[in-house]
Amino acid sequence: MWVENYRPTNPNMVIGNEETRLNFITWLKNWNNKSKPSLILGPPGTGKTTLVHAVAKDLGYEVLELNASDVRTKTKLEKQLGPSRINSTLFEEKILIFLDEVDGVYGRQDRGGLEFLLDLIKGSRNPIVMVANVEDHKKMIKLIKRAQVFRFRRIPPKLLEMAVKNILRKEGRILNQVKLEMIVRDANGDIRAAVNSAQVASSGSEDLISEMRDIQISPIESLKLFFDSSTSEEAYLALNSCKMQPRDKIRAIFQSVHSAGLDRIKLIEILDELSKVDEIVAKIGKTQNWTLLRYFDRMLANSLFAALKGTHVRYKEQTLPWKLQLRIWNDGVQLKKISSSVAKQHHLSSKDAALIDLPYIVLLSKLKNYEKRIIDRLRLDESAVKVLRKETQKLSQEIRKD
Secondary structure, eight states: OHHHHTOOSSGGGOOSOHHHHHHHHHHHHTOOTTSOOEEEEOOTTSSHHHHHHHHHHHTTOEEEEEEGGGOOSHHHHHHHHGGGGSOGGGGTOOEEEEEEOGGGSOSTTOSSHHHHHHHHHHHOSSOEEEEESOOOSTTHHHHHHHSEEEEOOOOOHHHHHHHHHHHHHHHTOOOOHHHHHHHHHHHTTOHHHHHHHHHHIIIIIHHHHHHHHHSOOOHHHHHHHHHTOSSHHHHHHHHHHOOSOHHHHHHHHHHHHHTSOOOHHHHHHHHHHHHHHHHHHHHHHHHTOGGGGGGHHHHHHHHHHHHHTTSOOOOOOOOSOHHHHHHHHHHHHHHHHHHHHHHHHHTOOHHHIIIIIHHHHHHHTTSTTHHHHHHHHHTOOHHHHHHHHHHHHHHHHHHHHO
């Protein structure tokens, strides 16, 4: 996607908020043990996270990044960030602690998480950068009082237009001025939204988008069009016209892929891509940052189109009972957890762990005395153990057939 291909890699490439950017760079350049941590506040798509990574790279920092809304409790935060209290010069490395979405560290699930953050701020021997989209929650006041605050504003329309024009020129694409101004206006200061919209519009699909939005098309027909798409743009248009909730679209695609009779390697590849999008939807739900759902259809289309190409998967109506569908879905989630545990133990990617190591682990768990060792080593919970045993039974049945 253009938004990733043209993400700024140094501070001078970040657009908008010039004074705030310079102040942040100065803060990090002059940081010492007595400095306050920084807190960057501002709407999505204004370059906050991009700036942090670009400045850190420019000044020679290794970034220890954590999405704070994913680990709200004190126990989880301490596990992730406790070691960072050790002097970062131990290995002669400069470490920057980057906590994204700290506005998510409150609410019913926050069990001491905010207090741990405040304690970490007080005793850290490394620069800490926190990022948040909102500042109007009363618990954010505690962080604001302890930090040096940098406020980002929405990107002005003229700067957005210049940035989009520059990308279009590099890509050899053309948009007329009226369409370009509409894209900039609808983006409302969000550079990600503007770039994504320009990519779609300049592909020649914008008229089709307008037409499909006006046409009343059933969700089933939309999903059929998605699987029949010959380009990623067609796949996006089909999903965009499908009047279903994001999770319902994911489950419908999962059902179709799961019942297509694909070989194991291809099935894992597709489900891995699908699960990544599902994790993003879950994160949006946790943080209630619903504006990010505007990117959902684009993410889903781009993630799955290449993986599905050449598989001949077609939409299959959900004929299985809902309880059975949910059980199959949950089994997939548990297998992903097992693969993640294997990946950490063996220093592999989750995909390689699923393709290479997991089949051997299932095979070994059939052997006497090995199952308990595997469960203990991977620290599997009860749900994961049930799925592992189910996979072992399936393997035993396949061996007997052979």
